[in-house]
Amino acid sequence: MNWLSNFVRPKISAMVGKKEVPDNMWRKCPECGQMIFHRELEENLYVCPHCDHHLRLHMGQRLDLLFDGEGYQKIELPESVSDPLKFRDRKKYTDRLKDARSASGDNDAIIVSHGKIGGVPVVAAILNFDFMGGSMGLAVGEAILSAARLAVLQEAPLIMITASGGARMQEGILSLMQMPRSILAVNKVKEAGLPYITILTDPTSGGVSASFAMRGDIAMAEPGAVICFAGARVIEETIHEKLPEGFQRAEYLLDHGMVDMVVHRRDMRDTLARVLNLLCNPGPPAHVVAIPPSTISAKNGAAKTRNGGNKKNAAPHRRSTDKKDAGKD
Amino acid sequence: MHNFLDFEKPLSKLEAKIEDLRHLSDDGDINIADEVAKLQAKSDKILKQLYSKLTPWQKVQVARHPDRPHFSDYMEGLVEDFTPLAGDRAFAEDRAIIGGLGRFRGRTVMLIGHEKGADTNTRMQHNFGMARPEGYRKAIRLMKMADHFGLPVLTLVDTPGAYPGVGAEERGQAEAIACSIETCLGLKVPLVSAVIGEGGSGGAIALAAANKVLMLENAIYSVISPEGCASILWRSGDQAQDAAEAMKLTAQDLLELGVADVVVPEPVGAAHRFPVPAIAALGDAVEEALGELMELDPAALRRQRHEKFLTMGEAEATS
Numbered sequence: 072m073n074w075l076s077n078f079v080r081p082k083i084s085a086m087v088g089k090k091e092v093p094d095n096m097w098r099k100c101p102e103c104g105q106m107i108f109h110r111e112l113e114e115n116l117y118v119c120p121h122c123d124h125h126l127r128l129h130m131g132q133r134l135d136l137l138f139d140g141e142g143y144q145k146i147e148l149p150e151s152v153s154d155p156l157k158f159r160d161r162k163k164y165t166d167r168l169k170d171a172r173s174a175s176g177d178n179d180a181i182i183v184s185h186g187k188i189g190g191v192p193v194v195a196a197i198l199n200f201d202f203m204g205g206s207m208g209l210a211v212g213e214a215i216l217s218a219a220r221l222a223v224l225q226e227a228p229l230i231m232i233t234a235s236g237g238a239r240m241q242e243g244i245l246s247l248m249q250m251p252r253s254i255l256a257v258n259k260v261k262e263a264g265l266p267y268i269t270i271l272t273d274p275t276s277g278g279v280s281a282s283f284a285m286r287g288d289i290a291m292a293e294p295g296a297v298i299c300f301a302g303a304r305v306i307e308e309t310i311h312e313k314l315p316e317g318f319q320r321a322e323y324l325l326d327h328g329m330v331d332m333v334v335h336r337r338d339m340r341d342t343l344a345r346v347l348n349l350l351c352n353p354g355p356p357a358h359v360v361a362i363p364p365s366t367i368s369a370k371n372g373a374a375k376t377r378n379g380g381n382k383k384n385a386a387p388h389r390r391s392t393d394k395k396d397a398g399k400d
Numbered sequence: 401m402h403n404f405l406d407f408e409k410p411l412s413k414l415e416a417k418i419e420d421l422r423h424l425s426d427d428g429d430i431n432i433a434d435e436v437a438k439l440q441a442k443s444d445k446i447l448k449q450l451y452s453k454l455t456p457w458q459k460v461q462v463a464r465h466p467d468r469p470h471f472s473d474y475m476e477g478l479v480e481d482f483t484p485l486a487g488d489r490a491f492a493e494d495r496a497i498i499g500g501l502g503r504f505r506g507r508t509v510m511l512i513g514h515e516k517g518a519d520t521n522t523r524m525q526h527n528f529g530m531a532r533p534e535g536y537r538k539a540i541r542l543m544k545m546a547d548h549f550g551l552p553v554l555t556l557v558d559t560p561g562a563y564p565g566v567g568a569e570e571r572g573q574a575e576a577i578a579c580s581i582e583t584c585l586g587l588k589v590p591l592v593s594a595v596i597g598e599g600g601s602g603g604a605i606a607l608a609a610a611n612k613v614l615m616l617e618n619a620i621y622s623v624i625s626p627e628g629c630a631s632i633l634w635r636s637g638d639q640a641q642d643a644a645e646a647m648k649l650t651a652q653d654l655l656e657l658g659v660a661d662v663v664v665p666e667p668v669g670a671a672h673r674f675p676v677p678a679i680a681a682l683g684d685a686v687e688e689a690l691g692e693l694m695e696l697d698p699a700a701l702r703r704q705r706h707e708k709f710l711t712m713g714e715a716e717a718t719s
Contacts, residue, residue: 155657155713156648160633209713216710238601238623240633243647244659247601247623251581251609251709258582278623280574281562281602282581300574300602301564309564319569327570 100124102295116336125293125336127273130175130199133232134184137195137340143186148178148217151209156243164241171202179210180235183218185227189344191351193230194222198279200234207279208239212249212256215283219256228266228347229257233284237277250282257283266350270339271298271321271330289346290330291339292321298330403672405461407450414443447669454618456644456653460626462618463597464560467672469679470529471498471515471556474596477679478686479504479511485542487534491571494535496527496563497607499542504554505687510546512539512607513556516597529598530563533576536606540576540583543591552590552690555607560625562603577606584609585709590693590701592686595619595651595660596671611705612689613659615651616682617666621659622649658712662689 097106102124112119116136117126128136134143158164172178180202185194196218198205215231222229238246260267269287271280273296281300292298299319307314317323321333334342404412418439424432454462462468475482479502486493499512514531517523539555546553562573584591584607593610599621615621624632626644631637654660664685671678693701 152713156646158646160643160646161635212713240624240629240647243623244621244649244654244657245713247605248659248709248712250578250602250605251585252712254578254582255585255706255710258585276574278602281577281606283578285572285575285578286582298574299569300562300577301569306564306566306569310566312566314566318566323570327572329572329575 098126101126118336123294123335125273125295127200127234128336129201130177130182130197133197133272134182134195136336137197137230137232137343138184138186138188139190139340141187143184143195145182145184146217146221148181148183148210148214150178151213153210154241155209155245156241158241158243160241167203167241175199175202177202179208179214180205180239181211181214183214183221185221185225188230188340189347191344191347192225192227193347194218194225194227195230195232197232198235200236200274203239204237205233205235205279206237206239206246207235207249207253207282208242208246209249211239212252215253216256219259222260222265223263226263226265228268228351229260230268230270230343231257231283231287232270232272233275233279234272235275235277235279235284237279247278250278253283254286257286261288266347268343268346270334270343272296274298276300276302285329291332291334291342292324292330293339294321294333294335296321298324403465403467405458405465407454407458407461410446411443411450414439414446418443451668451670455641456620456647456650457626457641459618459650460620460640460644462670462672463620465670465672466518468597469671469675470518470558470597471513472518473675474513474556474679474682475502475511477676478683479509482511485545486538488537488541490534490537492532492534494527494532494538495525496529496531496559497535497539499538501551504690505683507690508551509690510542510551510553511556512542512553513596514559514603514607516558527563529559530561531559531603531606532563532565532568533571533573536562536576536580539607540580543583543587547587547589550589552592552694553587554686554690555591555593555610557593557595557599557604557608557621558597559600559603560598561600562606577602580606581609585705586702587705588698588702590690590696591705592689592693594664594682594686595621596682600625609705609709611693611701611708612661614662614664614682614685614689615654615660616664616671616678617651618670619651620649621651621654622647 096109098109098112099106100119103122105121107119117128153168154165180199181196183196196215218229257267266288268289269284271284271292275284275298280298297319298321303314303319324330325333418436421432421436482500482502484498484500496514498515502509502511514529515526516529517526543553562577591610592612593608594614596616597619601623626640626647627637629647630639630643651660651663655663662685664682667674667677
């Protein structure tokens with residue numbers, strides 16, 4: 072029996088079963104209920120061709136969509152404590168982690184990568200909702216810190232793509248402590264004068280939205296994404312009222328002034344590229360008018376010429392290289 | 401007359417009996433006085449026994465006890481010339497968070513904290529200590545004012561959590577909390593936080609990203625209520641006891657995890673029975689914490705706070 076199940080059966084299935092046929096050729100749109108052929112869905116970036124509903128993307132799909140053609144590189148993340156409380160509910164936390172790790176191939180609910188978007192080198196951190204609801208514990212906090220440090224080191228903007236139910240309950244209070252920790256992390260990027268751009272996808276809530284997710288210099292959201300602090304069910308149970316139409320959706324947040332823009336998935340990379348180029352390639356330095364030497368000291372005059380005097384430099388100029396002195400603190 | 405918690409049942413009968421006997425003793429019978437003393441001793445013994453080994457779930461109940469001193473009690477007991485300052489200058493005044501200037505043991509401080517209210521009327525007024533974005537934005541405004549005038553900030557945390565409501569969400573509950581945490585972290589003045597009752601999730605950390613975090617002996621501090629945790633992970637709110645156990649939310653647990661810096665002992669029988677000594681004990685602990693921090697310069701204060709939160713949880717990695 073052992074030999075049969077352990078050796079023969081895998082061999083046979085390896086020979087006959089390795090065709091790449093998706094389990095489901097058709098997928099039902101959760102919004103309009105129409106059936107969509109898998110190839111059509113894929114070509115349409117997992118946006119329903121009937122109602123434009125943005126279905127949730129897997130991490131790999133998200134990464135492919137984000138970067139320029141040359142792709143991206145994942146960075147290795149430092150290890151952190153995986154079960155600080157020795158937590159157990161109906162199941163051990165370590166077992167839940169093991170399952171999520173083998174299903175995703177990643178160590179936790181986040182990956183950090185770097186590559187180019189619109190020609191601008193960036194660091195991107197992406198939360199994986201498929202990994203325990205994209206929840207934030209020590210490992211996610213540590214990864215955000217790594218991403219921020221890398222961005223500062225590379226003088227690159229930090230792009231944060233969120234998809235999370237909030238804090239990782241199984242890490243108790245230490246998951247709550249990742250809120251200040253992640254804010255400190257993204258502030259390192261801001262203090263270095265580098266852009267921190269958030270892309271809020273479905274869903275972004277709880278401790279994640281109430282920390283680094285809501286602190287982007289520029290906040291973009293995917294259409295229809297639920298972005299909130301408290302979940303709709305909790306609110307309904309508290310106030311015993313029906314919630315308004317479109318409540319906590321990206322468009323609702325836009326109307327209430329909570330995000331800068333709602334961007335269709337097919338336009339996301341272009342929009343990002345445009346924003347990044349506006350911020351990182353602000354153009355040639357301003358034309359410098361010479362001040363008569365008698366009005367200023369010789370020392371100040373020398374400094375002025377060095378900083379802004381290169382009038383011929385019309386080529387796009389990365390702002391961050393100017394920031395070398397400003398950001399070191 | 402106390403409100404007795406479930407686990408305090410043995411006490412309630414005894415104390416009722418003592419009360420009855422005390423009324424009888426008006427008749428001048430000496431034997432009754434003896435009897436009262438005996439029963440009182442017995443009651444004290446039981447109280448000591450009960451409170452020497454509280455389970456996490458029992459601590460949750462004590463932390464939420466309606467008679468437990470709240471913000472206003474600490475304010476009255478510890479701060480002179482308290483001058484409340486209202487409003488976020490943008491939308492409204494949120495009474496779930498009170499803030500203002502006052503003199504704490506000779507020193508002007510900015511005192512900010514959640515107020516749960518003491519009776520039906522005040523509980524409604526203070527929304528049971530559940531703040532809306534305006535509350536956090538008021539806290540931000542006051543913290544920045546303290547920073548501007550170089551005054552230390554003392555926050556008292558006692559909230560079930562941020563208020564889950566339609567308006568709160570519309571006006572950016574998440575953003576307000578994130579900014580409040582950020583403001584705490586950026587202060588150039590000492591920030592001491594004390595969890596005096598319930599430290600409920602985001603609503604609590606919004607005021608508690610501090611240089612020193614104190615917790616009263618029977619206070620709790622957690623990422624989600626045990627009931628909420630149970631209903632999600634156990635699929636049943638009835639399992640709240642198990643959740644309370646697993647979540648490690650007591651002051652003693654948090655000291656061990658490095659989240660709390662000091663546990664302030666309460667009198668035997670807890671702060672709801674003996675509010676005056678409990679309030680004084682917190683005052684002493686705050687004074688000590690502030691004294692240490694006042695010696696640090698603005699840059700060192702920020703650095704200490706940043707280091708504390710950047711390394712939180714790492715201690716467990718090495719041990």
